[in-house]
Amino acid sequence: MTPLCLVLLWMGSTDAPPPKPPPEAPPEPPAAQGTVVTATRLPRPLRDVPATVIVLPRAEIDRSPTLTQDGLLRTVPSVAxxxxxxxxxxxPTAQGLNLRGLAPSGVSRSLVLVDGVPANDPFGGWVYWRALPRLGLDRVEIVPSGGSALYGSAALGGVVQLFSRPLTGPLLEGDVAYGMLNTGQLSARGAHRWGRVGAAVETELLTTGGHPVVAASQRGAIDQDTPGNHVTLNGRVEAEVSPALRLDARLSLFRENQNGGTTYTTARAESGLASAGAQLTTPTAGQFALQLFGRVQHFEQRRARVAADRSSETLSAIQDVPANEQGASLTWTGPAWTLGGTHVLTAGADVRRVEGTSDEQLFVPSPSPTPPALRSAGGEQRFAGLFLQELYTVTPALEFTAALRWDTWRNVNGERRAEQVGGGVETEAFADRGEHQLSPRLGARLRPFEGLTLRASGYRSFRAPTLNELYRPFQVGTVLTAANARLGAERLTGGEAGAEVQGPRGLTARLTGFWNELEDPIINATLATPLPDGTSRQRQNLGRARVRGLEAGLDWRVARAWTVLLAYTLVDSEVRDAPGNTELVGKQLAQDPQHRGTALVTFDAPALFTATVQLRVTGPQYEDDLNTRRMGGYAGVDASVGRRLVGGLEVFAAAENLFDREYLVGRAGVDTIGQPLLVRLGLRLRERP
Known part of the structure; x- marks a missing residue:
């Protein structure tokens, strides 16, 4: 959970060593510190939350050898x-987030938030990880269990929330780096505070020459490196109008260009997000929080028709996907009241609208009047939800939570239009459809004695199909997958139970078991007979799958400068029911390894140097739903080291896949491989505390 090219970083502070604690009270490990918000939508001490929460604090983010946000999160074994x-x-359409192995797909089954604002793509549900730079982050909170009771659709398997750093200043920070694969990065952040008003601006630019992604044994004349670049620009301002009223606003811009390894496999994404919020705190009526946001974006992808020996390619399609969304939420948190303990009520309402279209220009190999030349499909989705939560603290040792949310959503104005080469036009309008969902959640936390915390929760959650799944066909390698406008929502029933033990010398150990039953999961099902255009898969509601497993973790501050983190996740997934696809019953879910683990050792003595070494292990998994295309497991080592030069200026080096291990990441018609050794050198500027 820590970070070659050259790196110059203008970021604010290389943390100075904390004050020396007395010998009898060594500092707590990171997992035992701080306040978290995501699990209950209330600020709570981490150790008191009645749900599993994993926190990546600022110091850990800064030290990580990983370059991208998704790389950072994957160092948590339960995140993939x-x-x-x-x-x-x-x-980006292949970067969907899943937690605890809950039916991985290109579409996220977990919600990603940035300061409460959804970051998932509104049309497709995936996440533009490179649009989320690290420099302005204070921490990341991961709640890997059903979150629909508080957050509605998209939080089926949990929530990951990124929190921005407080607006203080004057402050100027940055990173600049360059290294292998012609990869260079420049990040900068400036912040200032004028009394009750604070503001910050941050930017990140990254370019890479990439690497060949097709396995050497299958590589052909058309295969090349995968160059890409992106730029982000974020601005944020907040004002304390009075002791009771706080206002904030944000503007984020992002652009990304990628090449998939051949001339005609490219992708481009552009997005703009604006949000505004207000928080009013009253002495008698509690706290009210209003949030508004809007997003516009455009995604473009080019696909190729590739010869069997990969000696040549032709352009097969250009796909444009414009989309927009608007949303609003109002949350109320009441004042605490007592009756057999302490009670805190939270209630909220939210609405969201998404509109998008997939426009395709198709280039048929041999012109004839019947194949489609232009194809367009899209529609609109409308969501609304209400929730209520009670946090009941019986005693400091015993606490319960209960939450219930009602959601409704409708798919409207859905239409598919195809214009044939010969001029014929076929139009199909889809009937408006709607569904409702009740999502409950119950949780309990017991601390029978200091040093031992027991947690348990049960939940029901859901995810409505995205416009992407309903209307947009796609291609990976040589495999074509069709959309399905008749998809229904996925639903999850599950629970977790675990224990956390805090021992001497900052030792914290955790063990959690979880069990999830996923109903009607949307999968890319292999068709018994390909469609006339060669499509061999289609999105379908599967039936039922079971996902169960264990999480184990150990944090240990061995000495003042030494920290050891160990984490392991076991996921046992199995298809239990598959109407119309009985051959899938008993199969493991695709892209879902059973074993994942991380071992991380950090030495942090700023007067000398700071270093992190991490080992990431992933077990074998299958590319496809039929479990015929197996990908072996692999182990990778990452490392970083930094040395303070003067003031807040630091020189550092970071390496990912230190031993240059080659491993498969895909087998969709052609075998593709993961990132080779990437070493970066750079400078980092951080604020001195």
Whole structure:
């Protein structure tokens, strides 16, 4: 969970060593510190939350050897993205987030938030990880269990929330780096505070020459490196109008260009997000929080028709996907009241609208009047939800939570239009459809004695299909997958139970078991007979799958400068029911390894140097739903080292895949491989505390 090219970083502070604690009270490990918000939508001490929460604090983010945000998150074994490739070279549509192995796909089954604002693509549900730079982050909170009771659709398998750093200043920070694969990065952040008003601006530019992604044994004349670049620009301002009223606003711009390894496999994404919020705190009526946001974006992808020996390619399609969304939420948190303990009520309402279209220009290999030349499909989705939560603290040792949310959503104005080469036009309008969902959640936390915390929760959650799944066909390698406008929502019933033990010398150990039953999961099902255009898969509601497993973790501050983190996740996934696809029953979910683990050792003595070494291990997994295309497991080592030069200026080096291990990340018609050794050198500027 820590970070070659040259690196110059203008970021604010290389943390100075904390004050020396007395010998009898060594500092707590990072997992035992701080306040978290995501699990209950209330600020709570981490150790008191009645749900599993994993926190990546600012110091850990800064030390990570990883370059991208998805790489950072994958150092947590319970976090994965669809396929094992980095966003540095991967099309964003293949970067869906999943937690605890919950049916990985290009579409996220978990919600990503940035200060409460959704970051998932509104049309497709995937995440533009490179649009989320690290420099302005204070921490990341991961809640890997059903979150629909508080957050509605998209939080089926949990929530990951990124929190921005407080607006203080004057402050100027940055990173600049360059290294292997012609990869260069420049990040900068400036912040200032004028009394009750604070503001910050941050930017990140990254370019890479990429690497060949097709396995050497299958590589042909058309295969090349995968160059890409992106730029982000974020601005944020907040004002304390009075002791009771706080206002904030944000503007984020992002652009990304990627090449998939051949001339005609490219992708481009552009987006703009604006949000505004207000928080009013009253002494008698509690706290009210209003949030508004809007996003516009455009995604473009080019696909190729490739010869069997990969000696030549032709352009097969150009796909443009414009989309926009608007949303608003109002949350109320009441004042605490007592009756057999302490009660805190939270209630909220939110609405969201998404509109998008997939426009395709198709280039048929041999002109004839019937094949489609232009194809367009899209529609609109409308969401609304209400929730209520009670946090009941019986005693400091015992606490319960109960939450219930009602959601409704409708798919409207859905239409597919195809214009044939010969001029004929076929139009199909889809009937408006709507569904409703109740999502409950119950949780309990017991601390029978100091040093031992027991947690348990049960939940029901859901995810509505995205416009992408309903209307947009796609291609990976040589495999074509069709959309399905008749998809229904996925639903999850599950629970978790675990224990956390805090021992001497900052030792914290955790063990959590979880069980999830996923109903009607949307998968890319292999068709018994390909469609006339060669499509061999289609999105379908599967039936039922079971995902169960264990999480184990150990944090240990061995000495003042030494920290050891160990984490392991076991996921046992199995298809239990598959109407119309009985051959899938008993199969493991695609892209879902059973074993994942991380071992991390950090030495942090700023007067000398700071270093991190991490080992990431991933077990074998299957590319496809039929479990015929196996990908072996692999182990990778990453490392970083930094040395303060003067003031807040630091020189550093970081390496990913230190031993240059080659491993498969995809087998969709052609075998693709993961990122090779990437070493970066750079400078980092941080604020001195």
């Amino acid at each position: 993205t669809f396929r094992r490739t980095s966003s540095l070279v991967s099309d």
